[in-house]
Amino acid sequence: MAALRSQPLVAPDPPAELARPPLILNRRGTAWISGKVSGIAEGRAPRWWWAAFLPSAGLTALCFAMIAYLVSTGIGVWGLDCTVGWAWDITNFVFWIGIGHAGTLISAILFLLRQPWRTSISRAAEAMTLFAVICAAIFPVIHLGRPWDCWWLFPIPNANAIWPQFRSPLTWDVFAISTYFVVSLMFWYVGMIPDLATLRDRARTRARKLVYGLLAMGWTGSIRHWRHYEKACLLLAGLSTPLVLSVHSIVSFDFAASLLPGWHTTIFPPYFVAGAIFSGMAMVLTLLIPIRTLCGLEDVITVLHIDRMGKVLLAAGSMVGYAYAIEWFTARYSGSPHEIFAWENRAFGPYAWAYWTMLACNAISPQLLWLRRVRRSMAAVFLLSIAVNVGMWLERFVIIVTSLHRDFLPSSWSYFRPTLVDIGTLAGSLGLFLTLFLLFIRFLPMIAMAEIKGAAARSGARAHGDPDPPGGLSG
């Protein structure tokens, strides 16, 4: 015993084939990381940025024009009718809110699971979360019919002396989405403070010194500060994890707590959360695959990162495919004619085209990611991520519209067709999302520099056989 105790517990170095691959390729040092990442937010905007920004800004203008037209004219400019009262707008809402979930998965859940590779992509994914939630928040407000009364959703004392009715999941949704936005914003901003200090210390012009100086809040990198800071980040990750699971569960309650066949299903909360992570991961890949090339970040966002995100996409896609199978099984096994009709109408009714496209995009196409060659091909993963984005939008459309358009009274059956205003608003929200994201990569540190330096210092020390490596944000 005594002999055992005197031996320090040191794990032997793993054999070469089991060694962890480096987080940063080509032995790039810490100064290279600061220069490269800060450089994206400094200097003149490259041509590709303007080429992407101008059309996005144009679409954003279209978004606001469509909203102005809707508010000034009335909800009739959309394709809704008495039978299909929720359609395009709520599809967009659920689509955008789902996109956000991958950002929190990467920044919080993978943080708690101690996955250091997440540091390269976490900042951009968190920013994507915020912008997706902004896009999502537009739709429930503008579909109210009287959007100027949207503040009635919040418990604000008003002249009518009435309060929100908290037995409805719709009011839970208001709290879930607002909390999600505020907490994601705080997590994103707090995580960015040390990197804003880097930009402040590199600033040459007076305006940049002033703006980044204000944003960095006087961060000096004191170890006494880092200690509270790391604890706060860890707790924010711990709080964000149950939060993100609750947000899409509550979104699914909007449907599941109703009595409508096709919506009234217990599988909805986990099904929606898996779908949200699936669609969000696809959007992260859609954004980051072009950006890593355009910004020259191939050594930071490596092929290995894309490979691993591909595996997450495969896992989430398989869960979504399982949920589709369970929906069918539950409908058949229930023996309820209404449930069976709702499912058969979904798969073989007038919207069969949407159902089968959704199935091909979401359940079948990600299965290609079992192949290593596909996961390591940027073009293939990019195309798959686009397919998943389309498929996940269609999934929400299928759930919402096919459950509504043939209700219990055949005389009121209808077929929803979007109007140009519907389509323009969706395209406009995509423009708003891209505009915000492009502004983010232009003016803020798009990669978590301090975190990645710490993680690289730790993994570098381990590679050189140091058993107790210094450095590293507990990841």
Next chain:
Amino acid sequence: MNAAPVLHGWLAEFATADQVQAAAGRVRQAGYTRWDVFAPWPIRGLDDAMGLRRSPVGWFVFAGGALGLAAGMAMVWFMNQHDYPLAVGGKPMFSTWFALPIAFELAILFGAMAAVLAMLALNRLPRWHHPLLQTPRFARATDDRFFLVIESADPQFAADRTRQFLESLECVHVEAVWEEGPCDT
């Protein structure tokens, strides 16, 4: 305006995390109390080497979360049971079950706000002016260099002896940091 400059402390610059960690051990051994290490990323184990206690941020988060949970329950009870009771779908006016999603979200919200505010308050941030931020070399503290400061407020501080002590450590450079003026605390 031309008040005599006041010495804030001595600033030593280090090239690697290992060197600053070794130096921190020596500074603590020498008995200094008003000193600090600055690094571009948190160096694991250095807070223990400096003798810092665990961060109390977690207690603030617990208090914030408990407050949020209680506030959510109380709000739903007040609005739906007490101030504006409205019978909907045969459901009770108040039940902890349907109040739970609201209370849960507010617990997360208040807990997260407590984490951020406690972190800022404990760090005395935001603080837009600091003597160190006027020192050009210190700009690399957010890039790739490590710094150690012994403040003149330390009871053991002696201008020459402290400087010689820092120079005896494995550092790259030692220089003085000045307060901007007597008004600065």
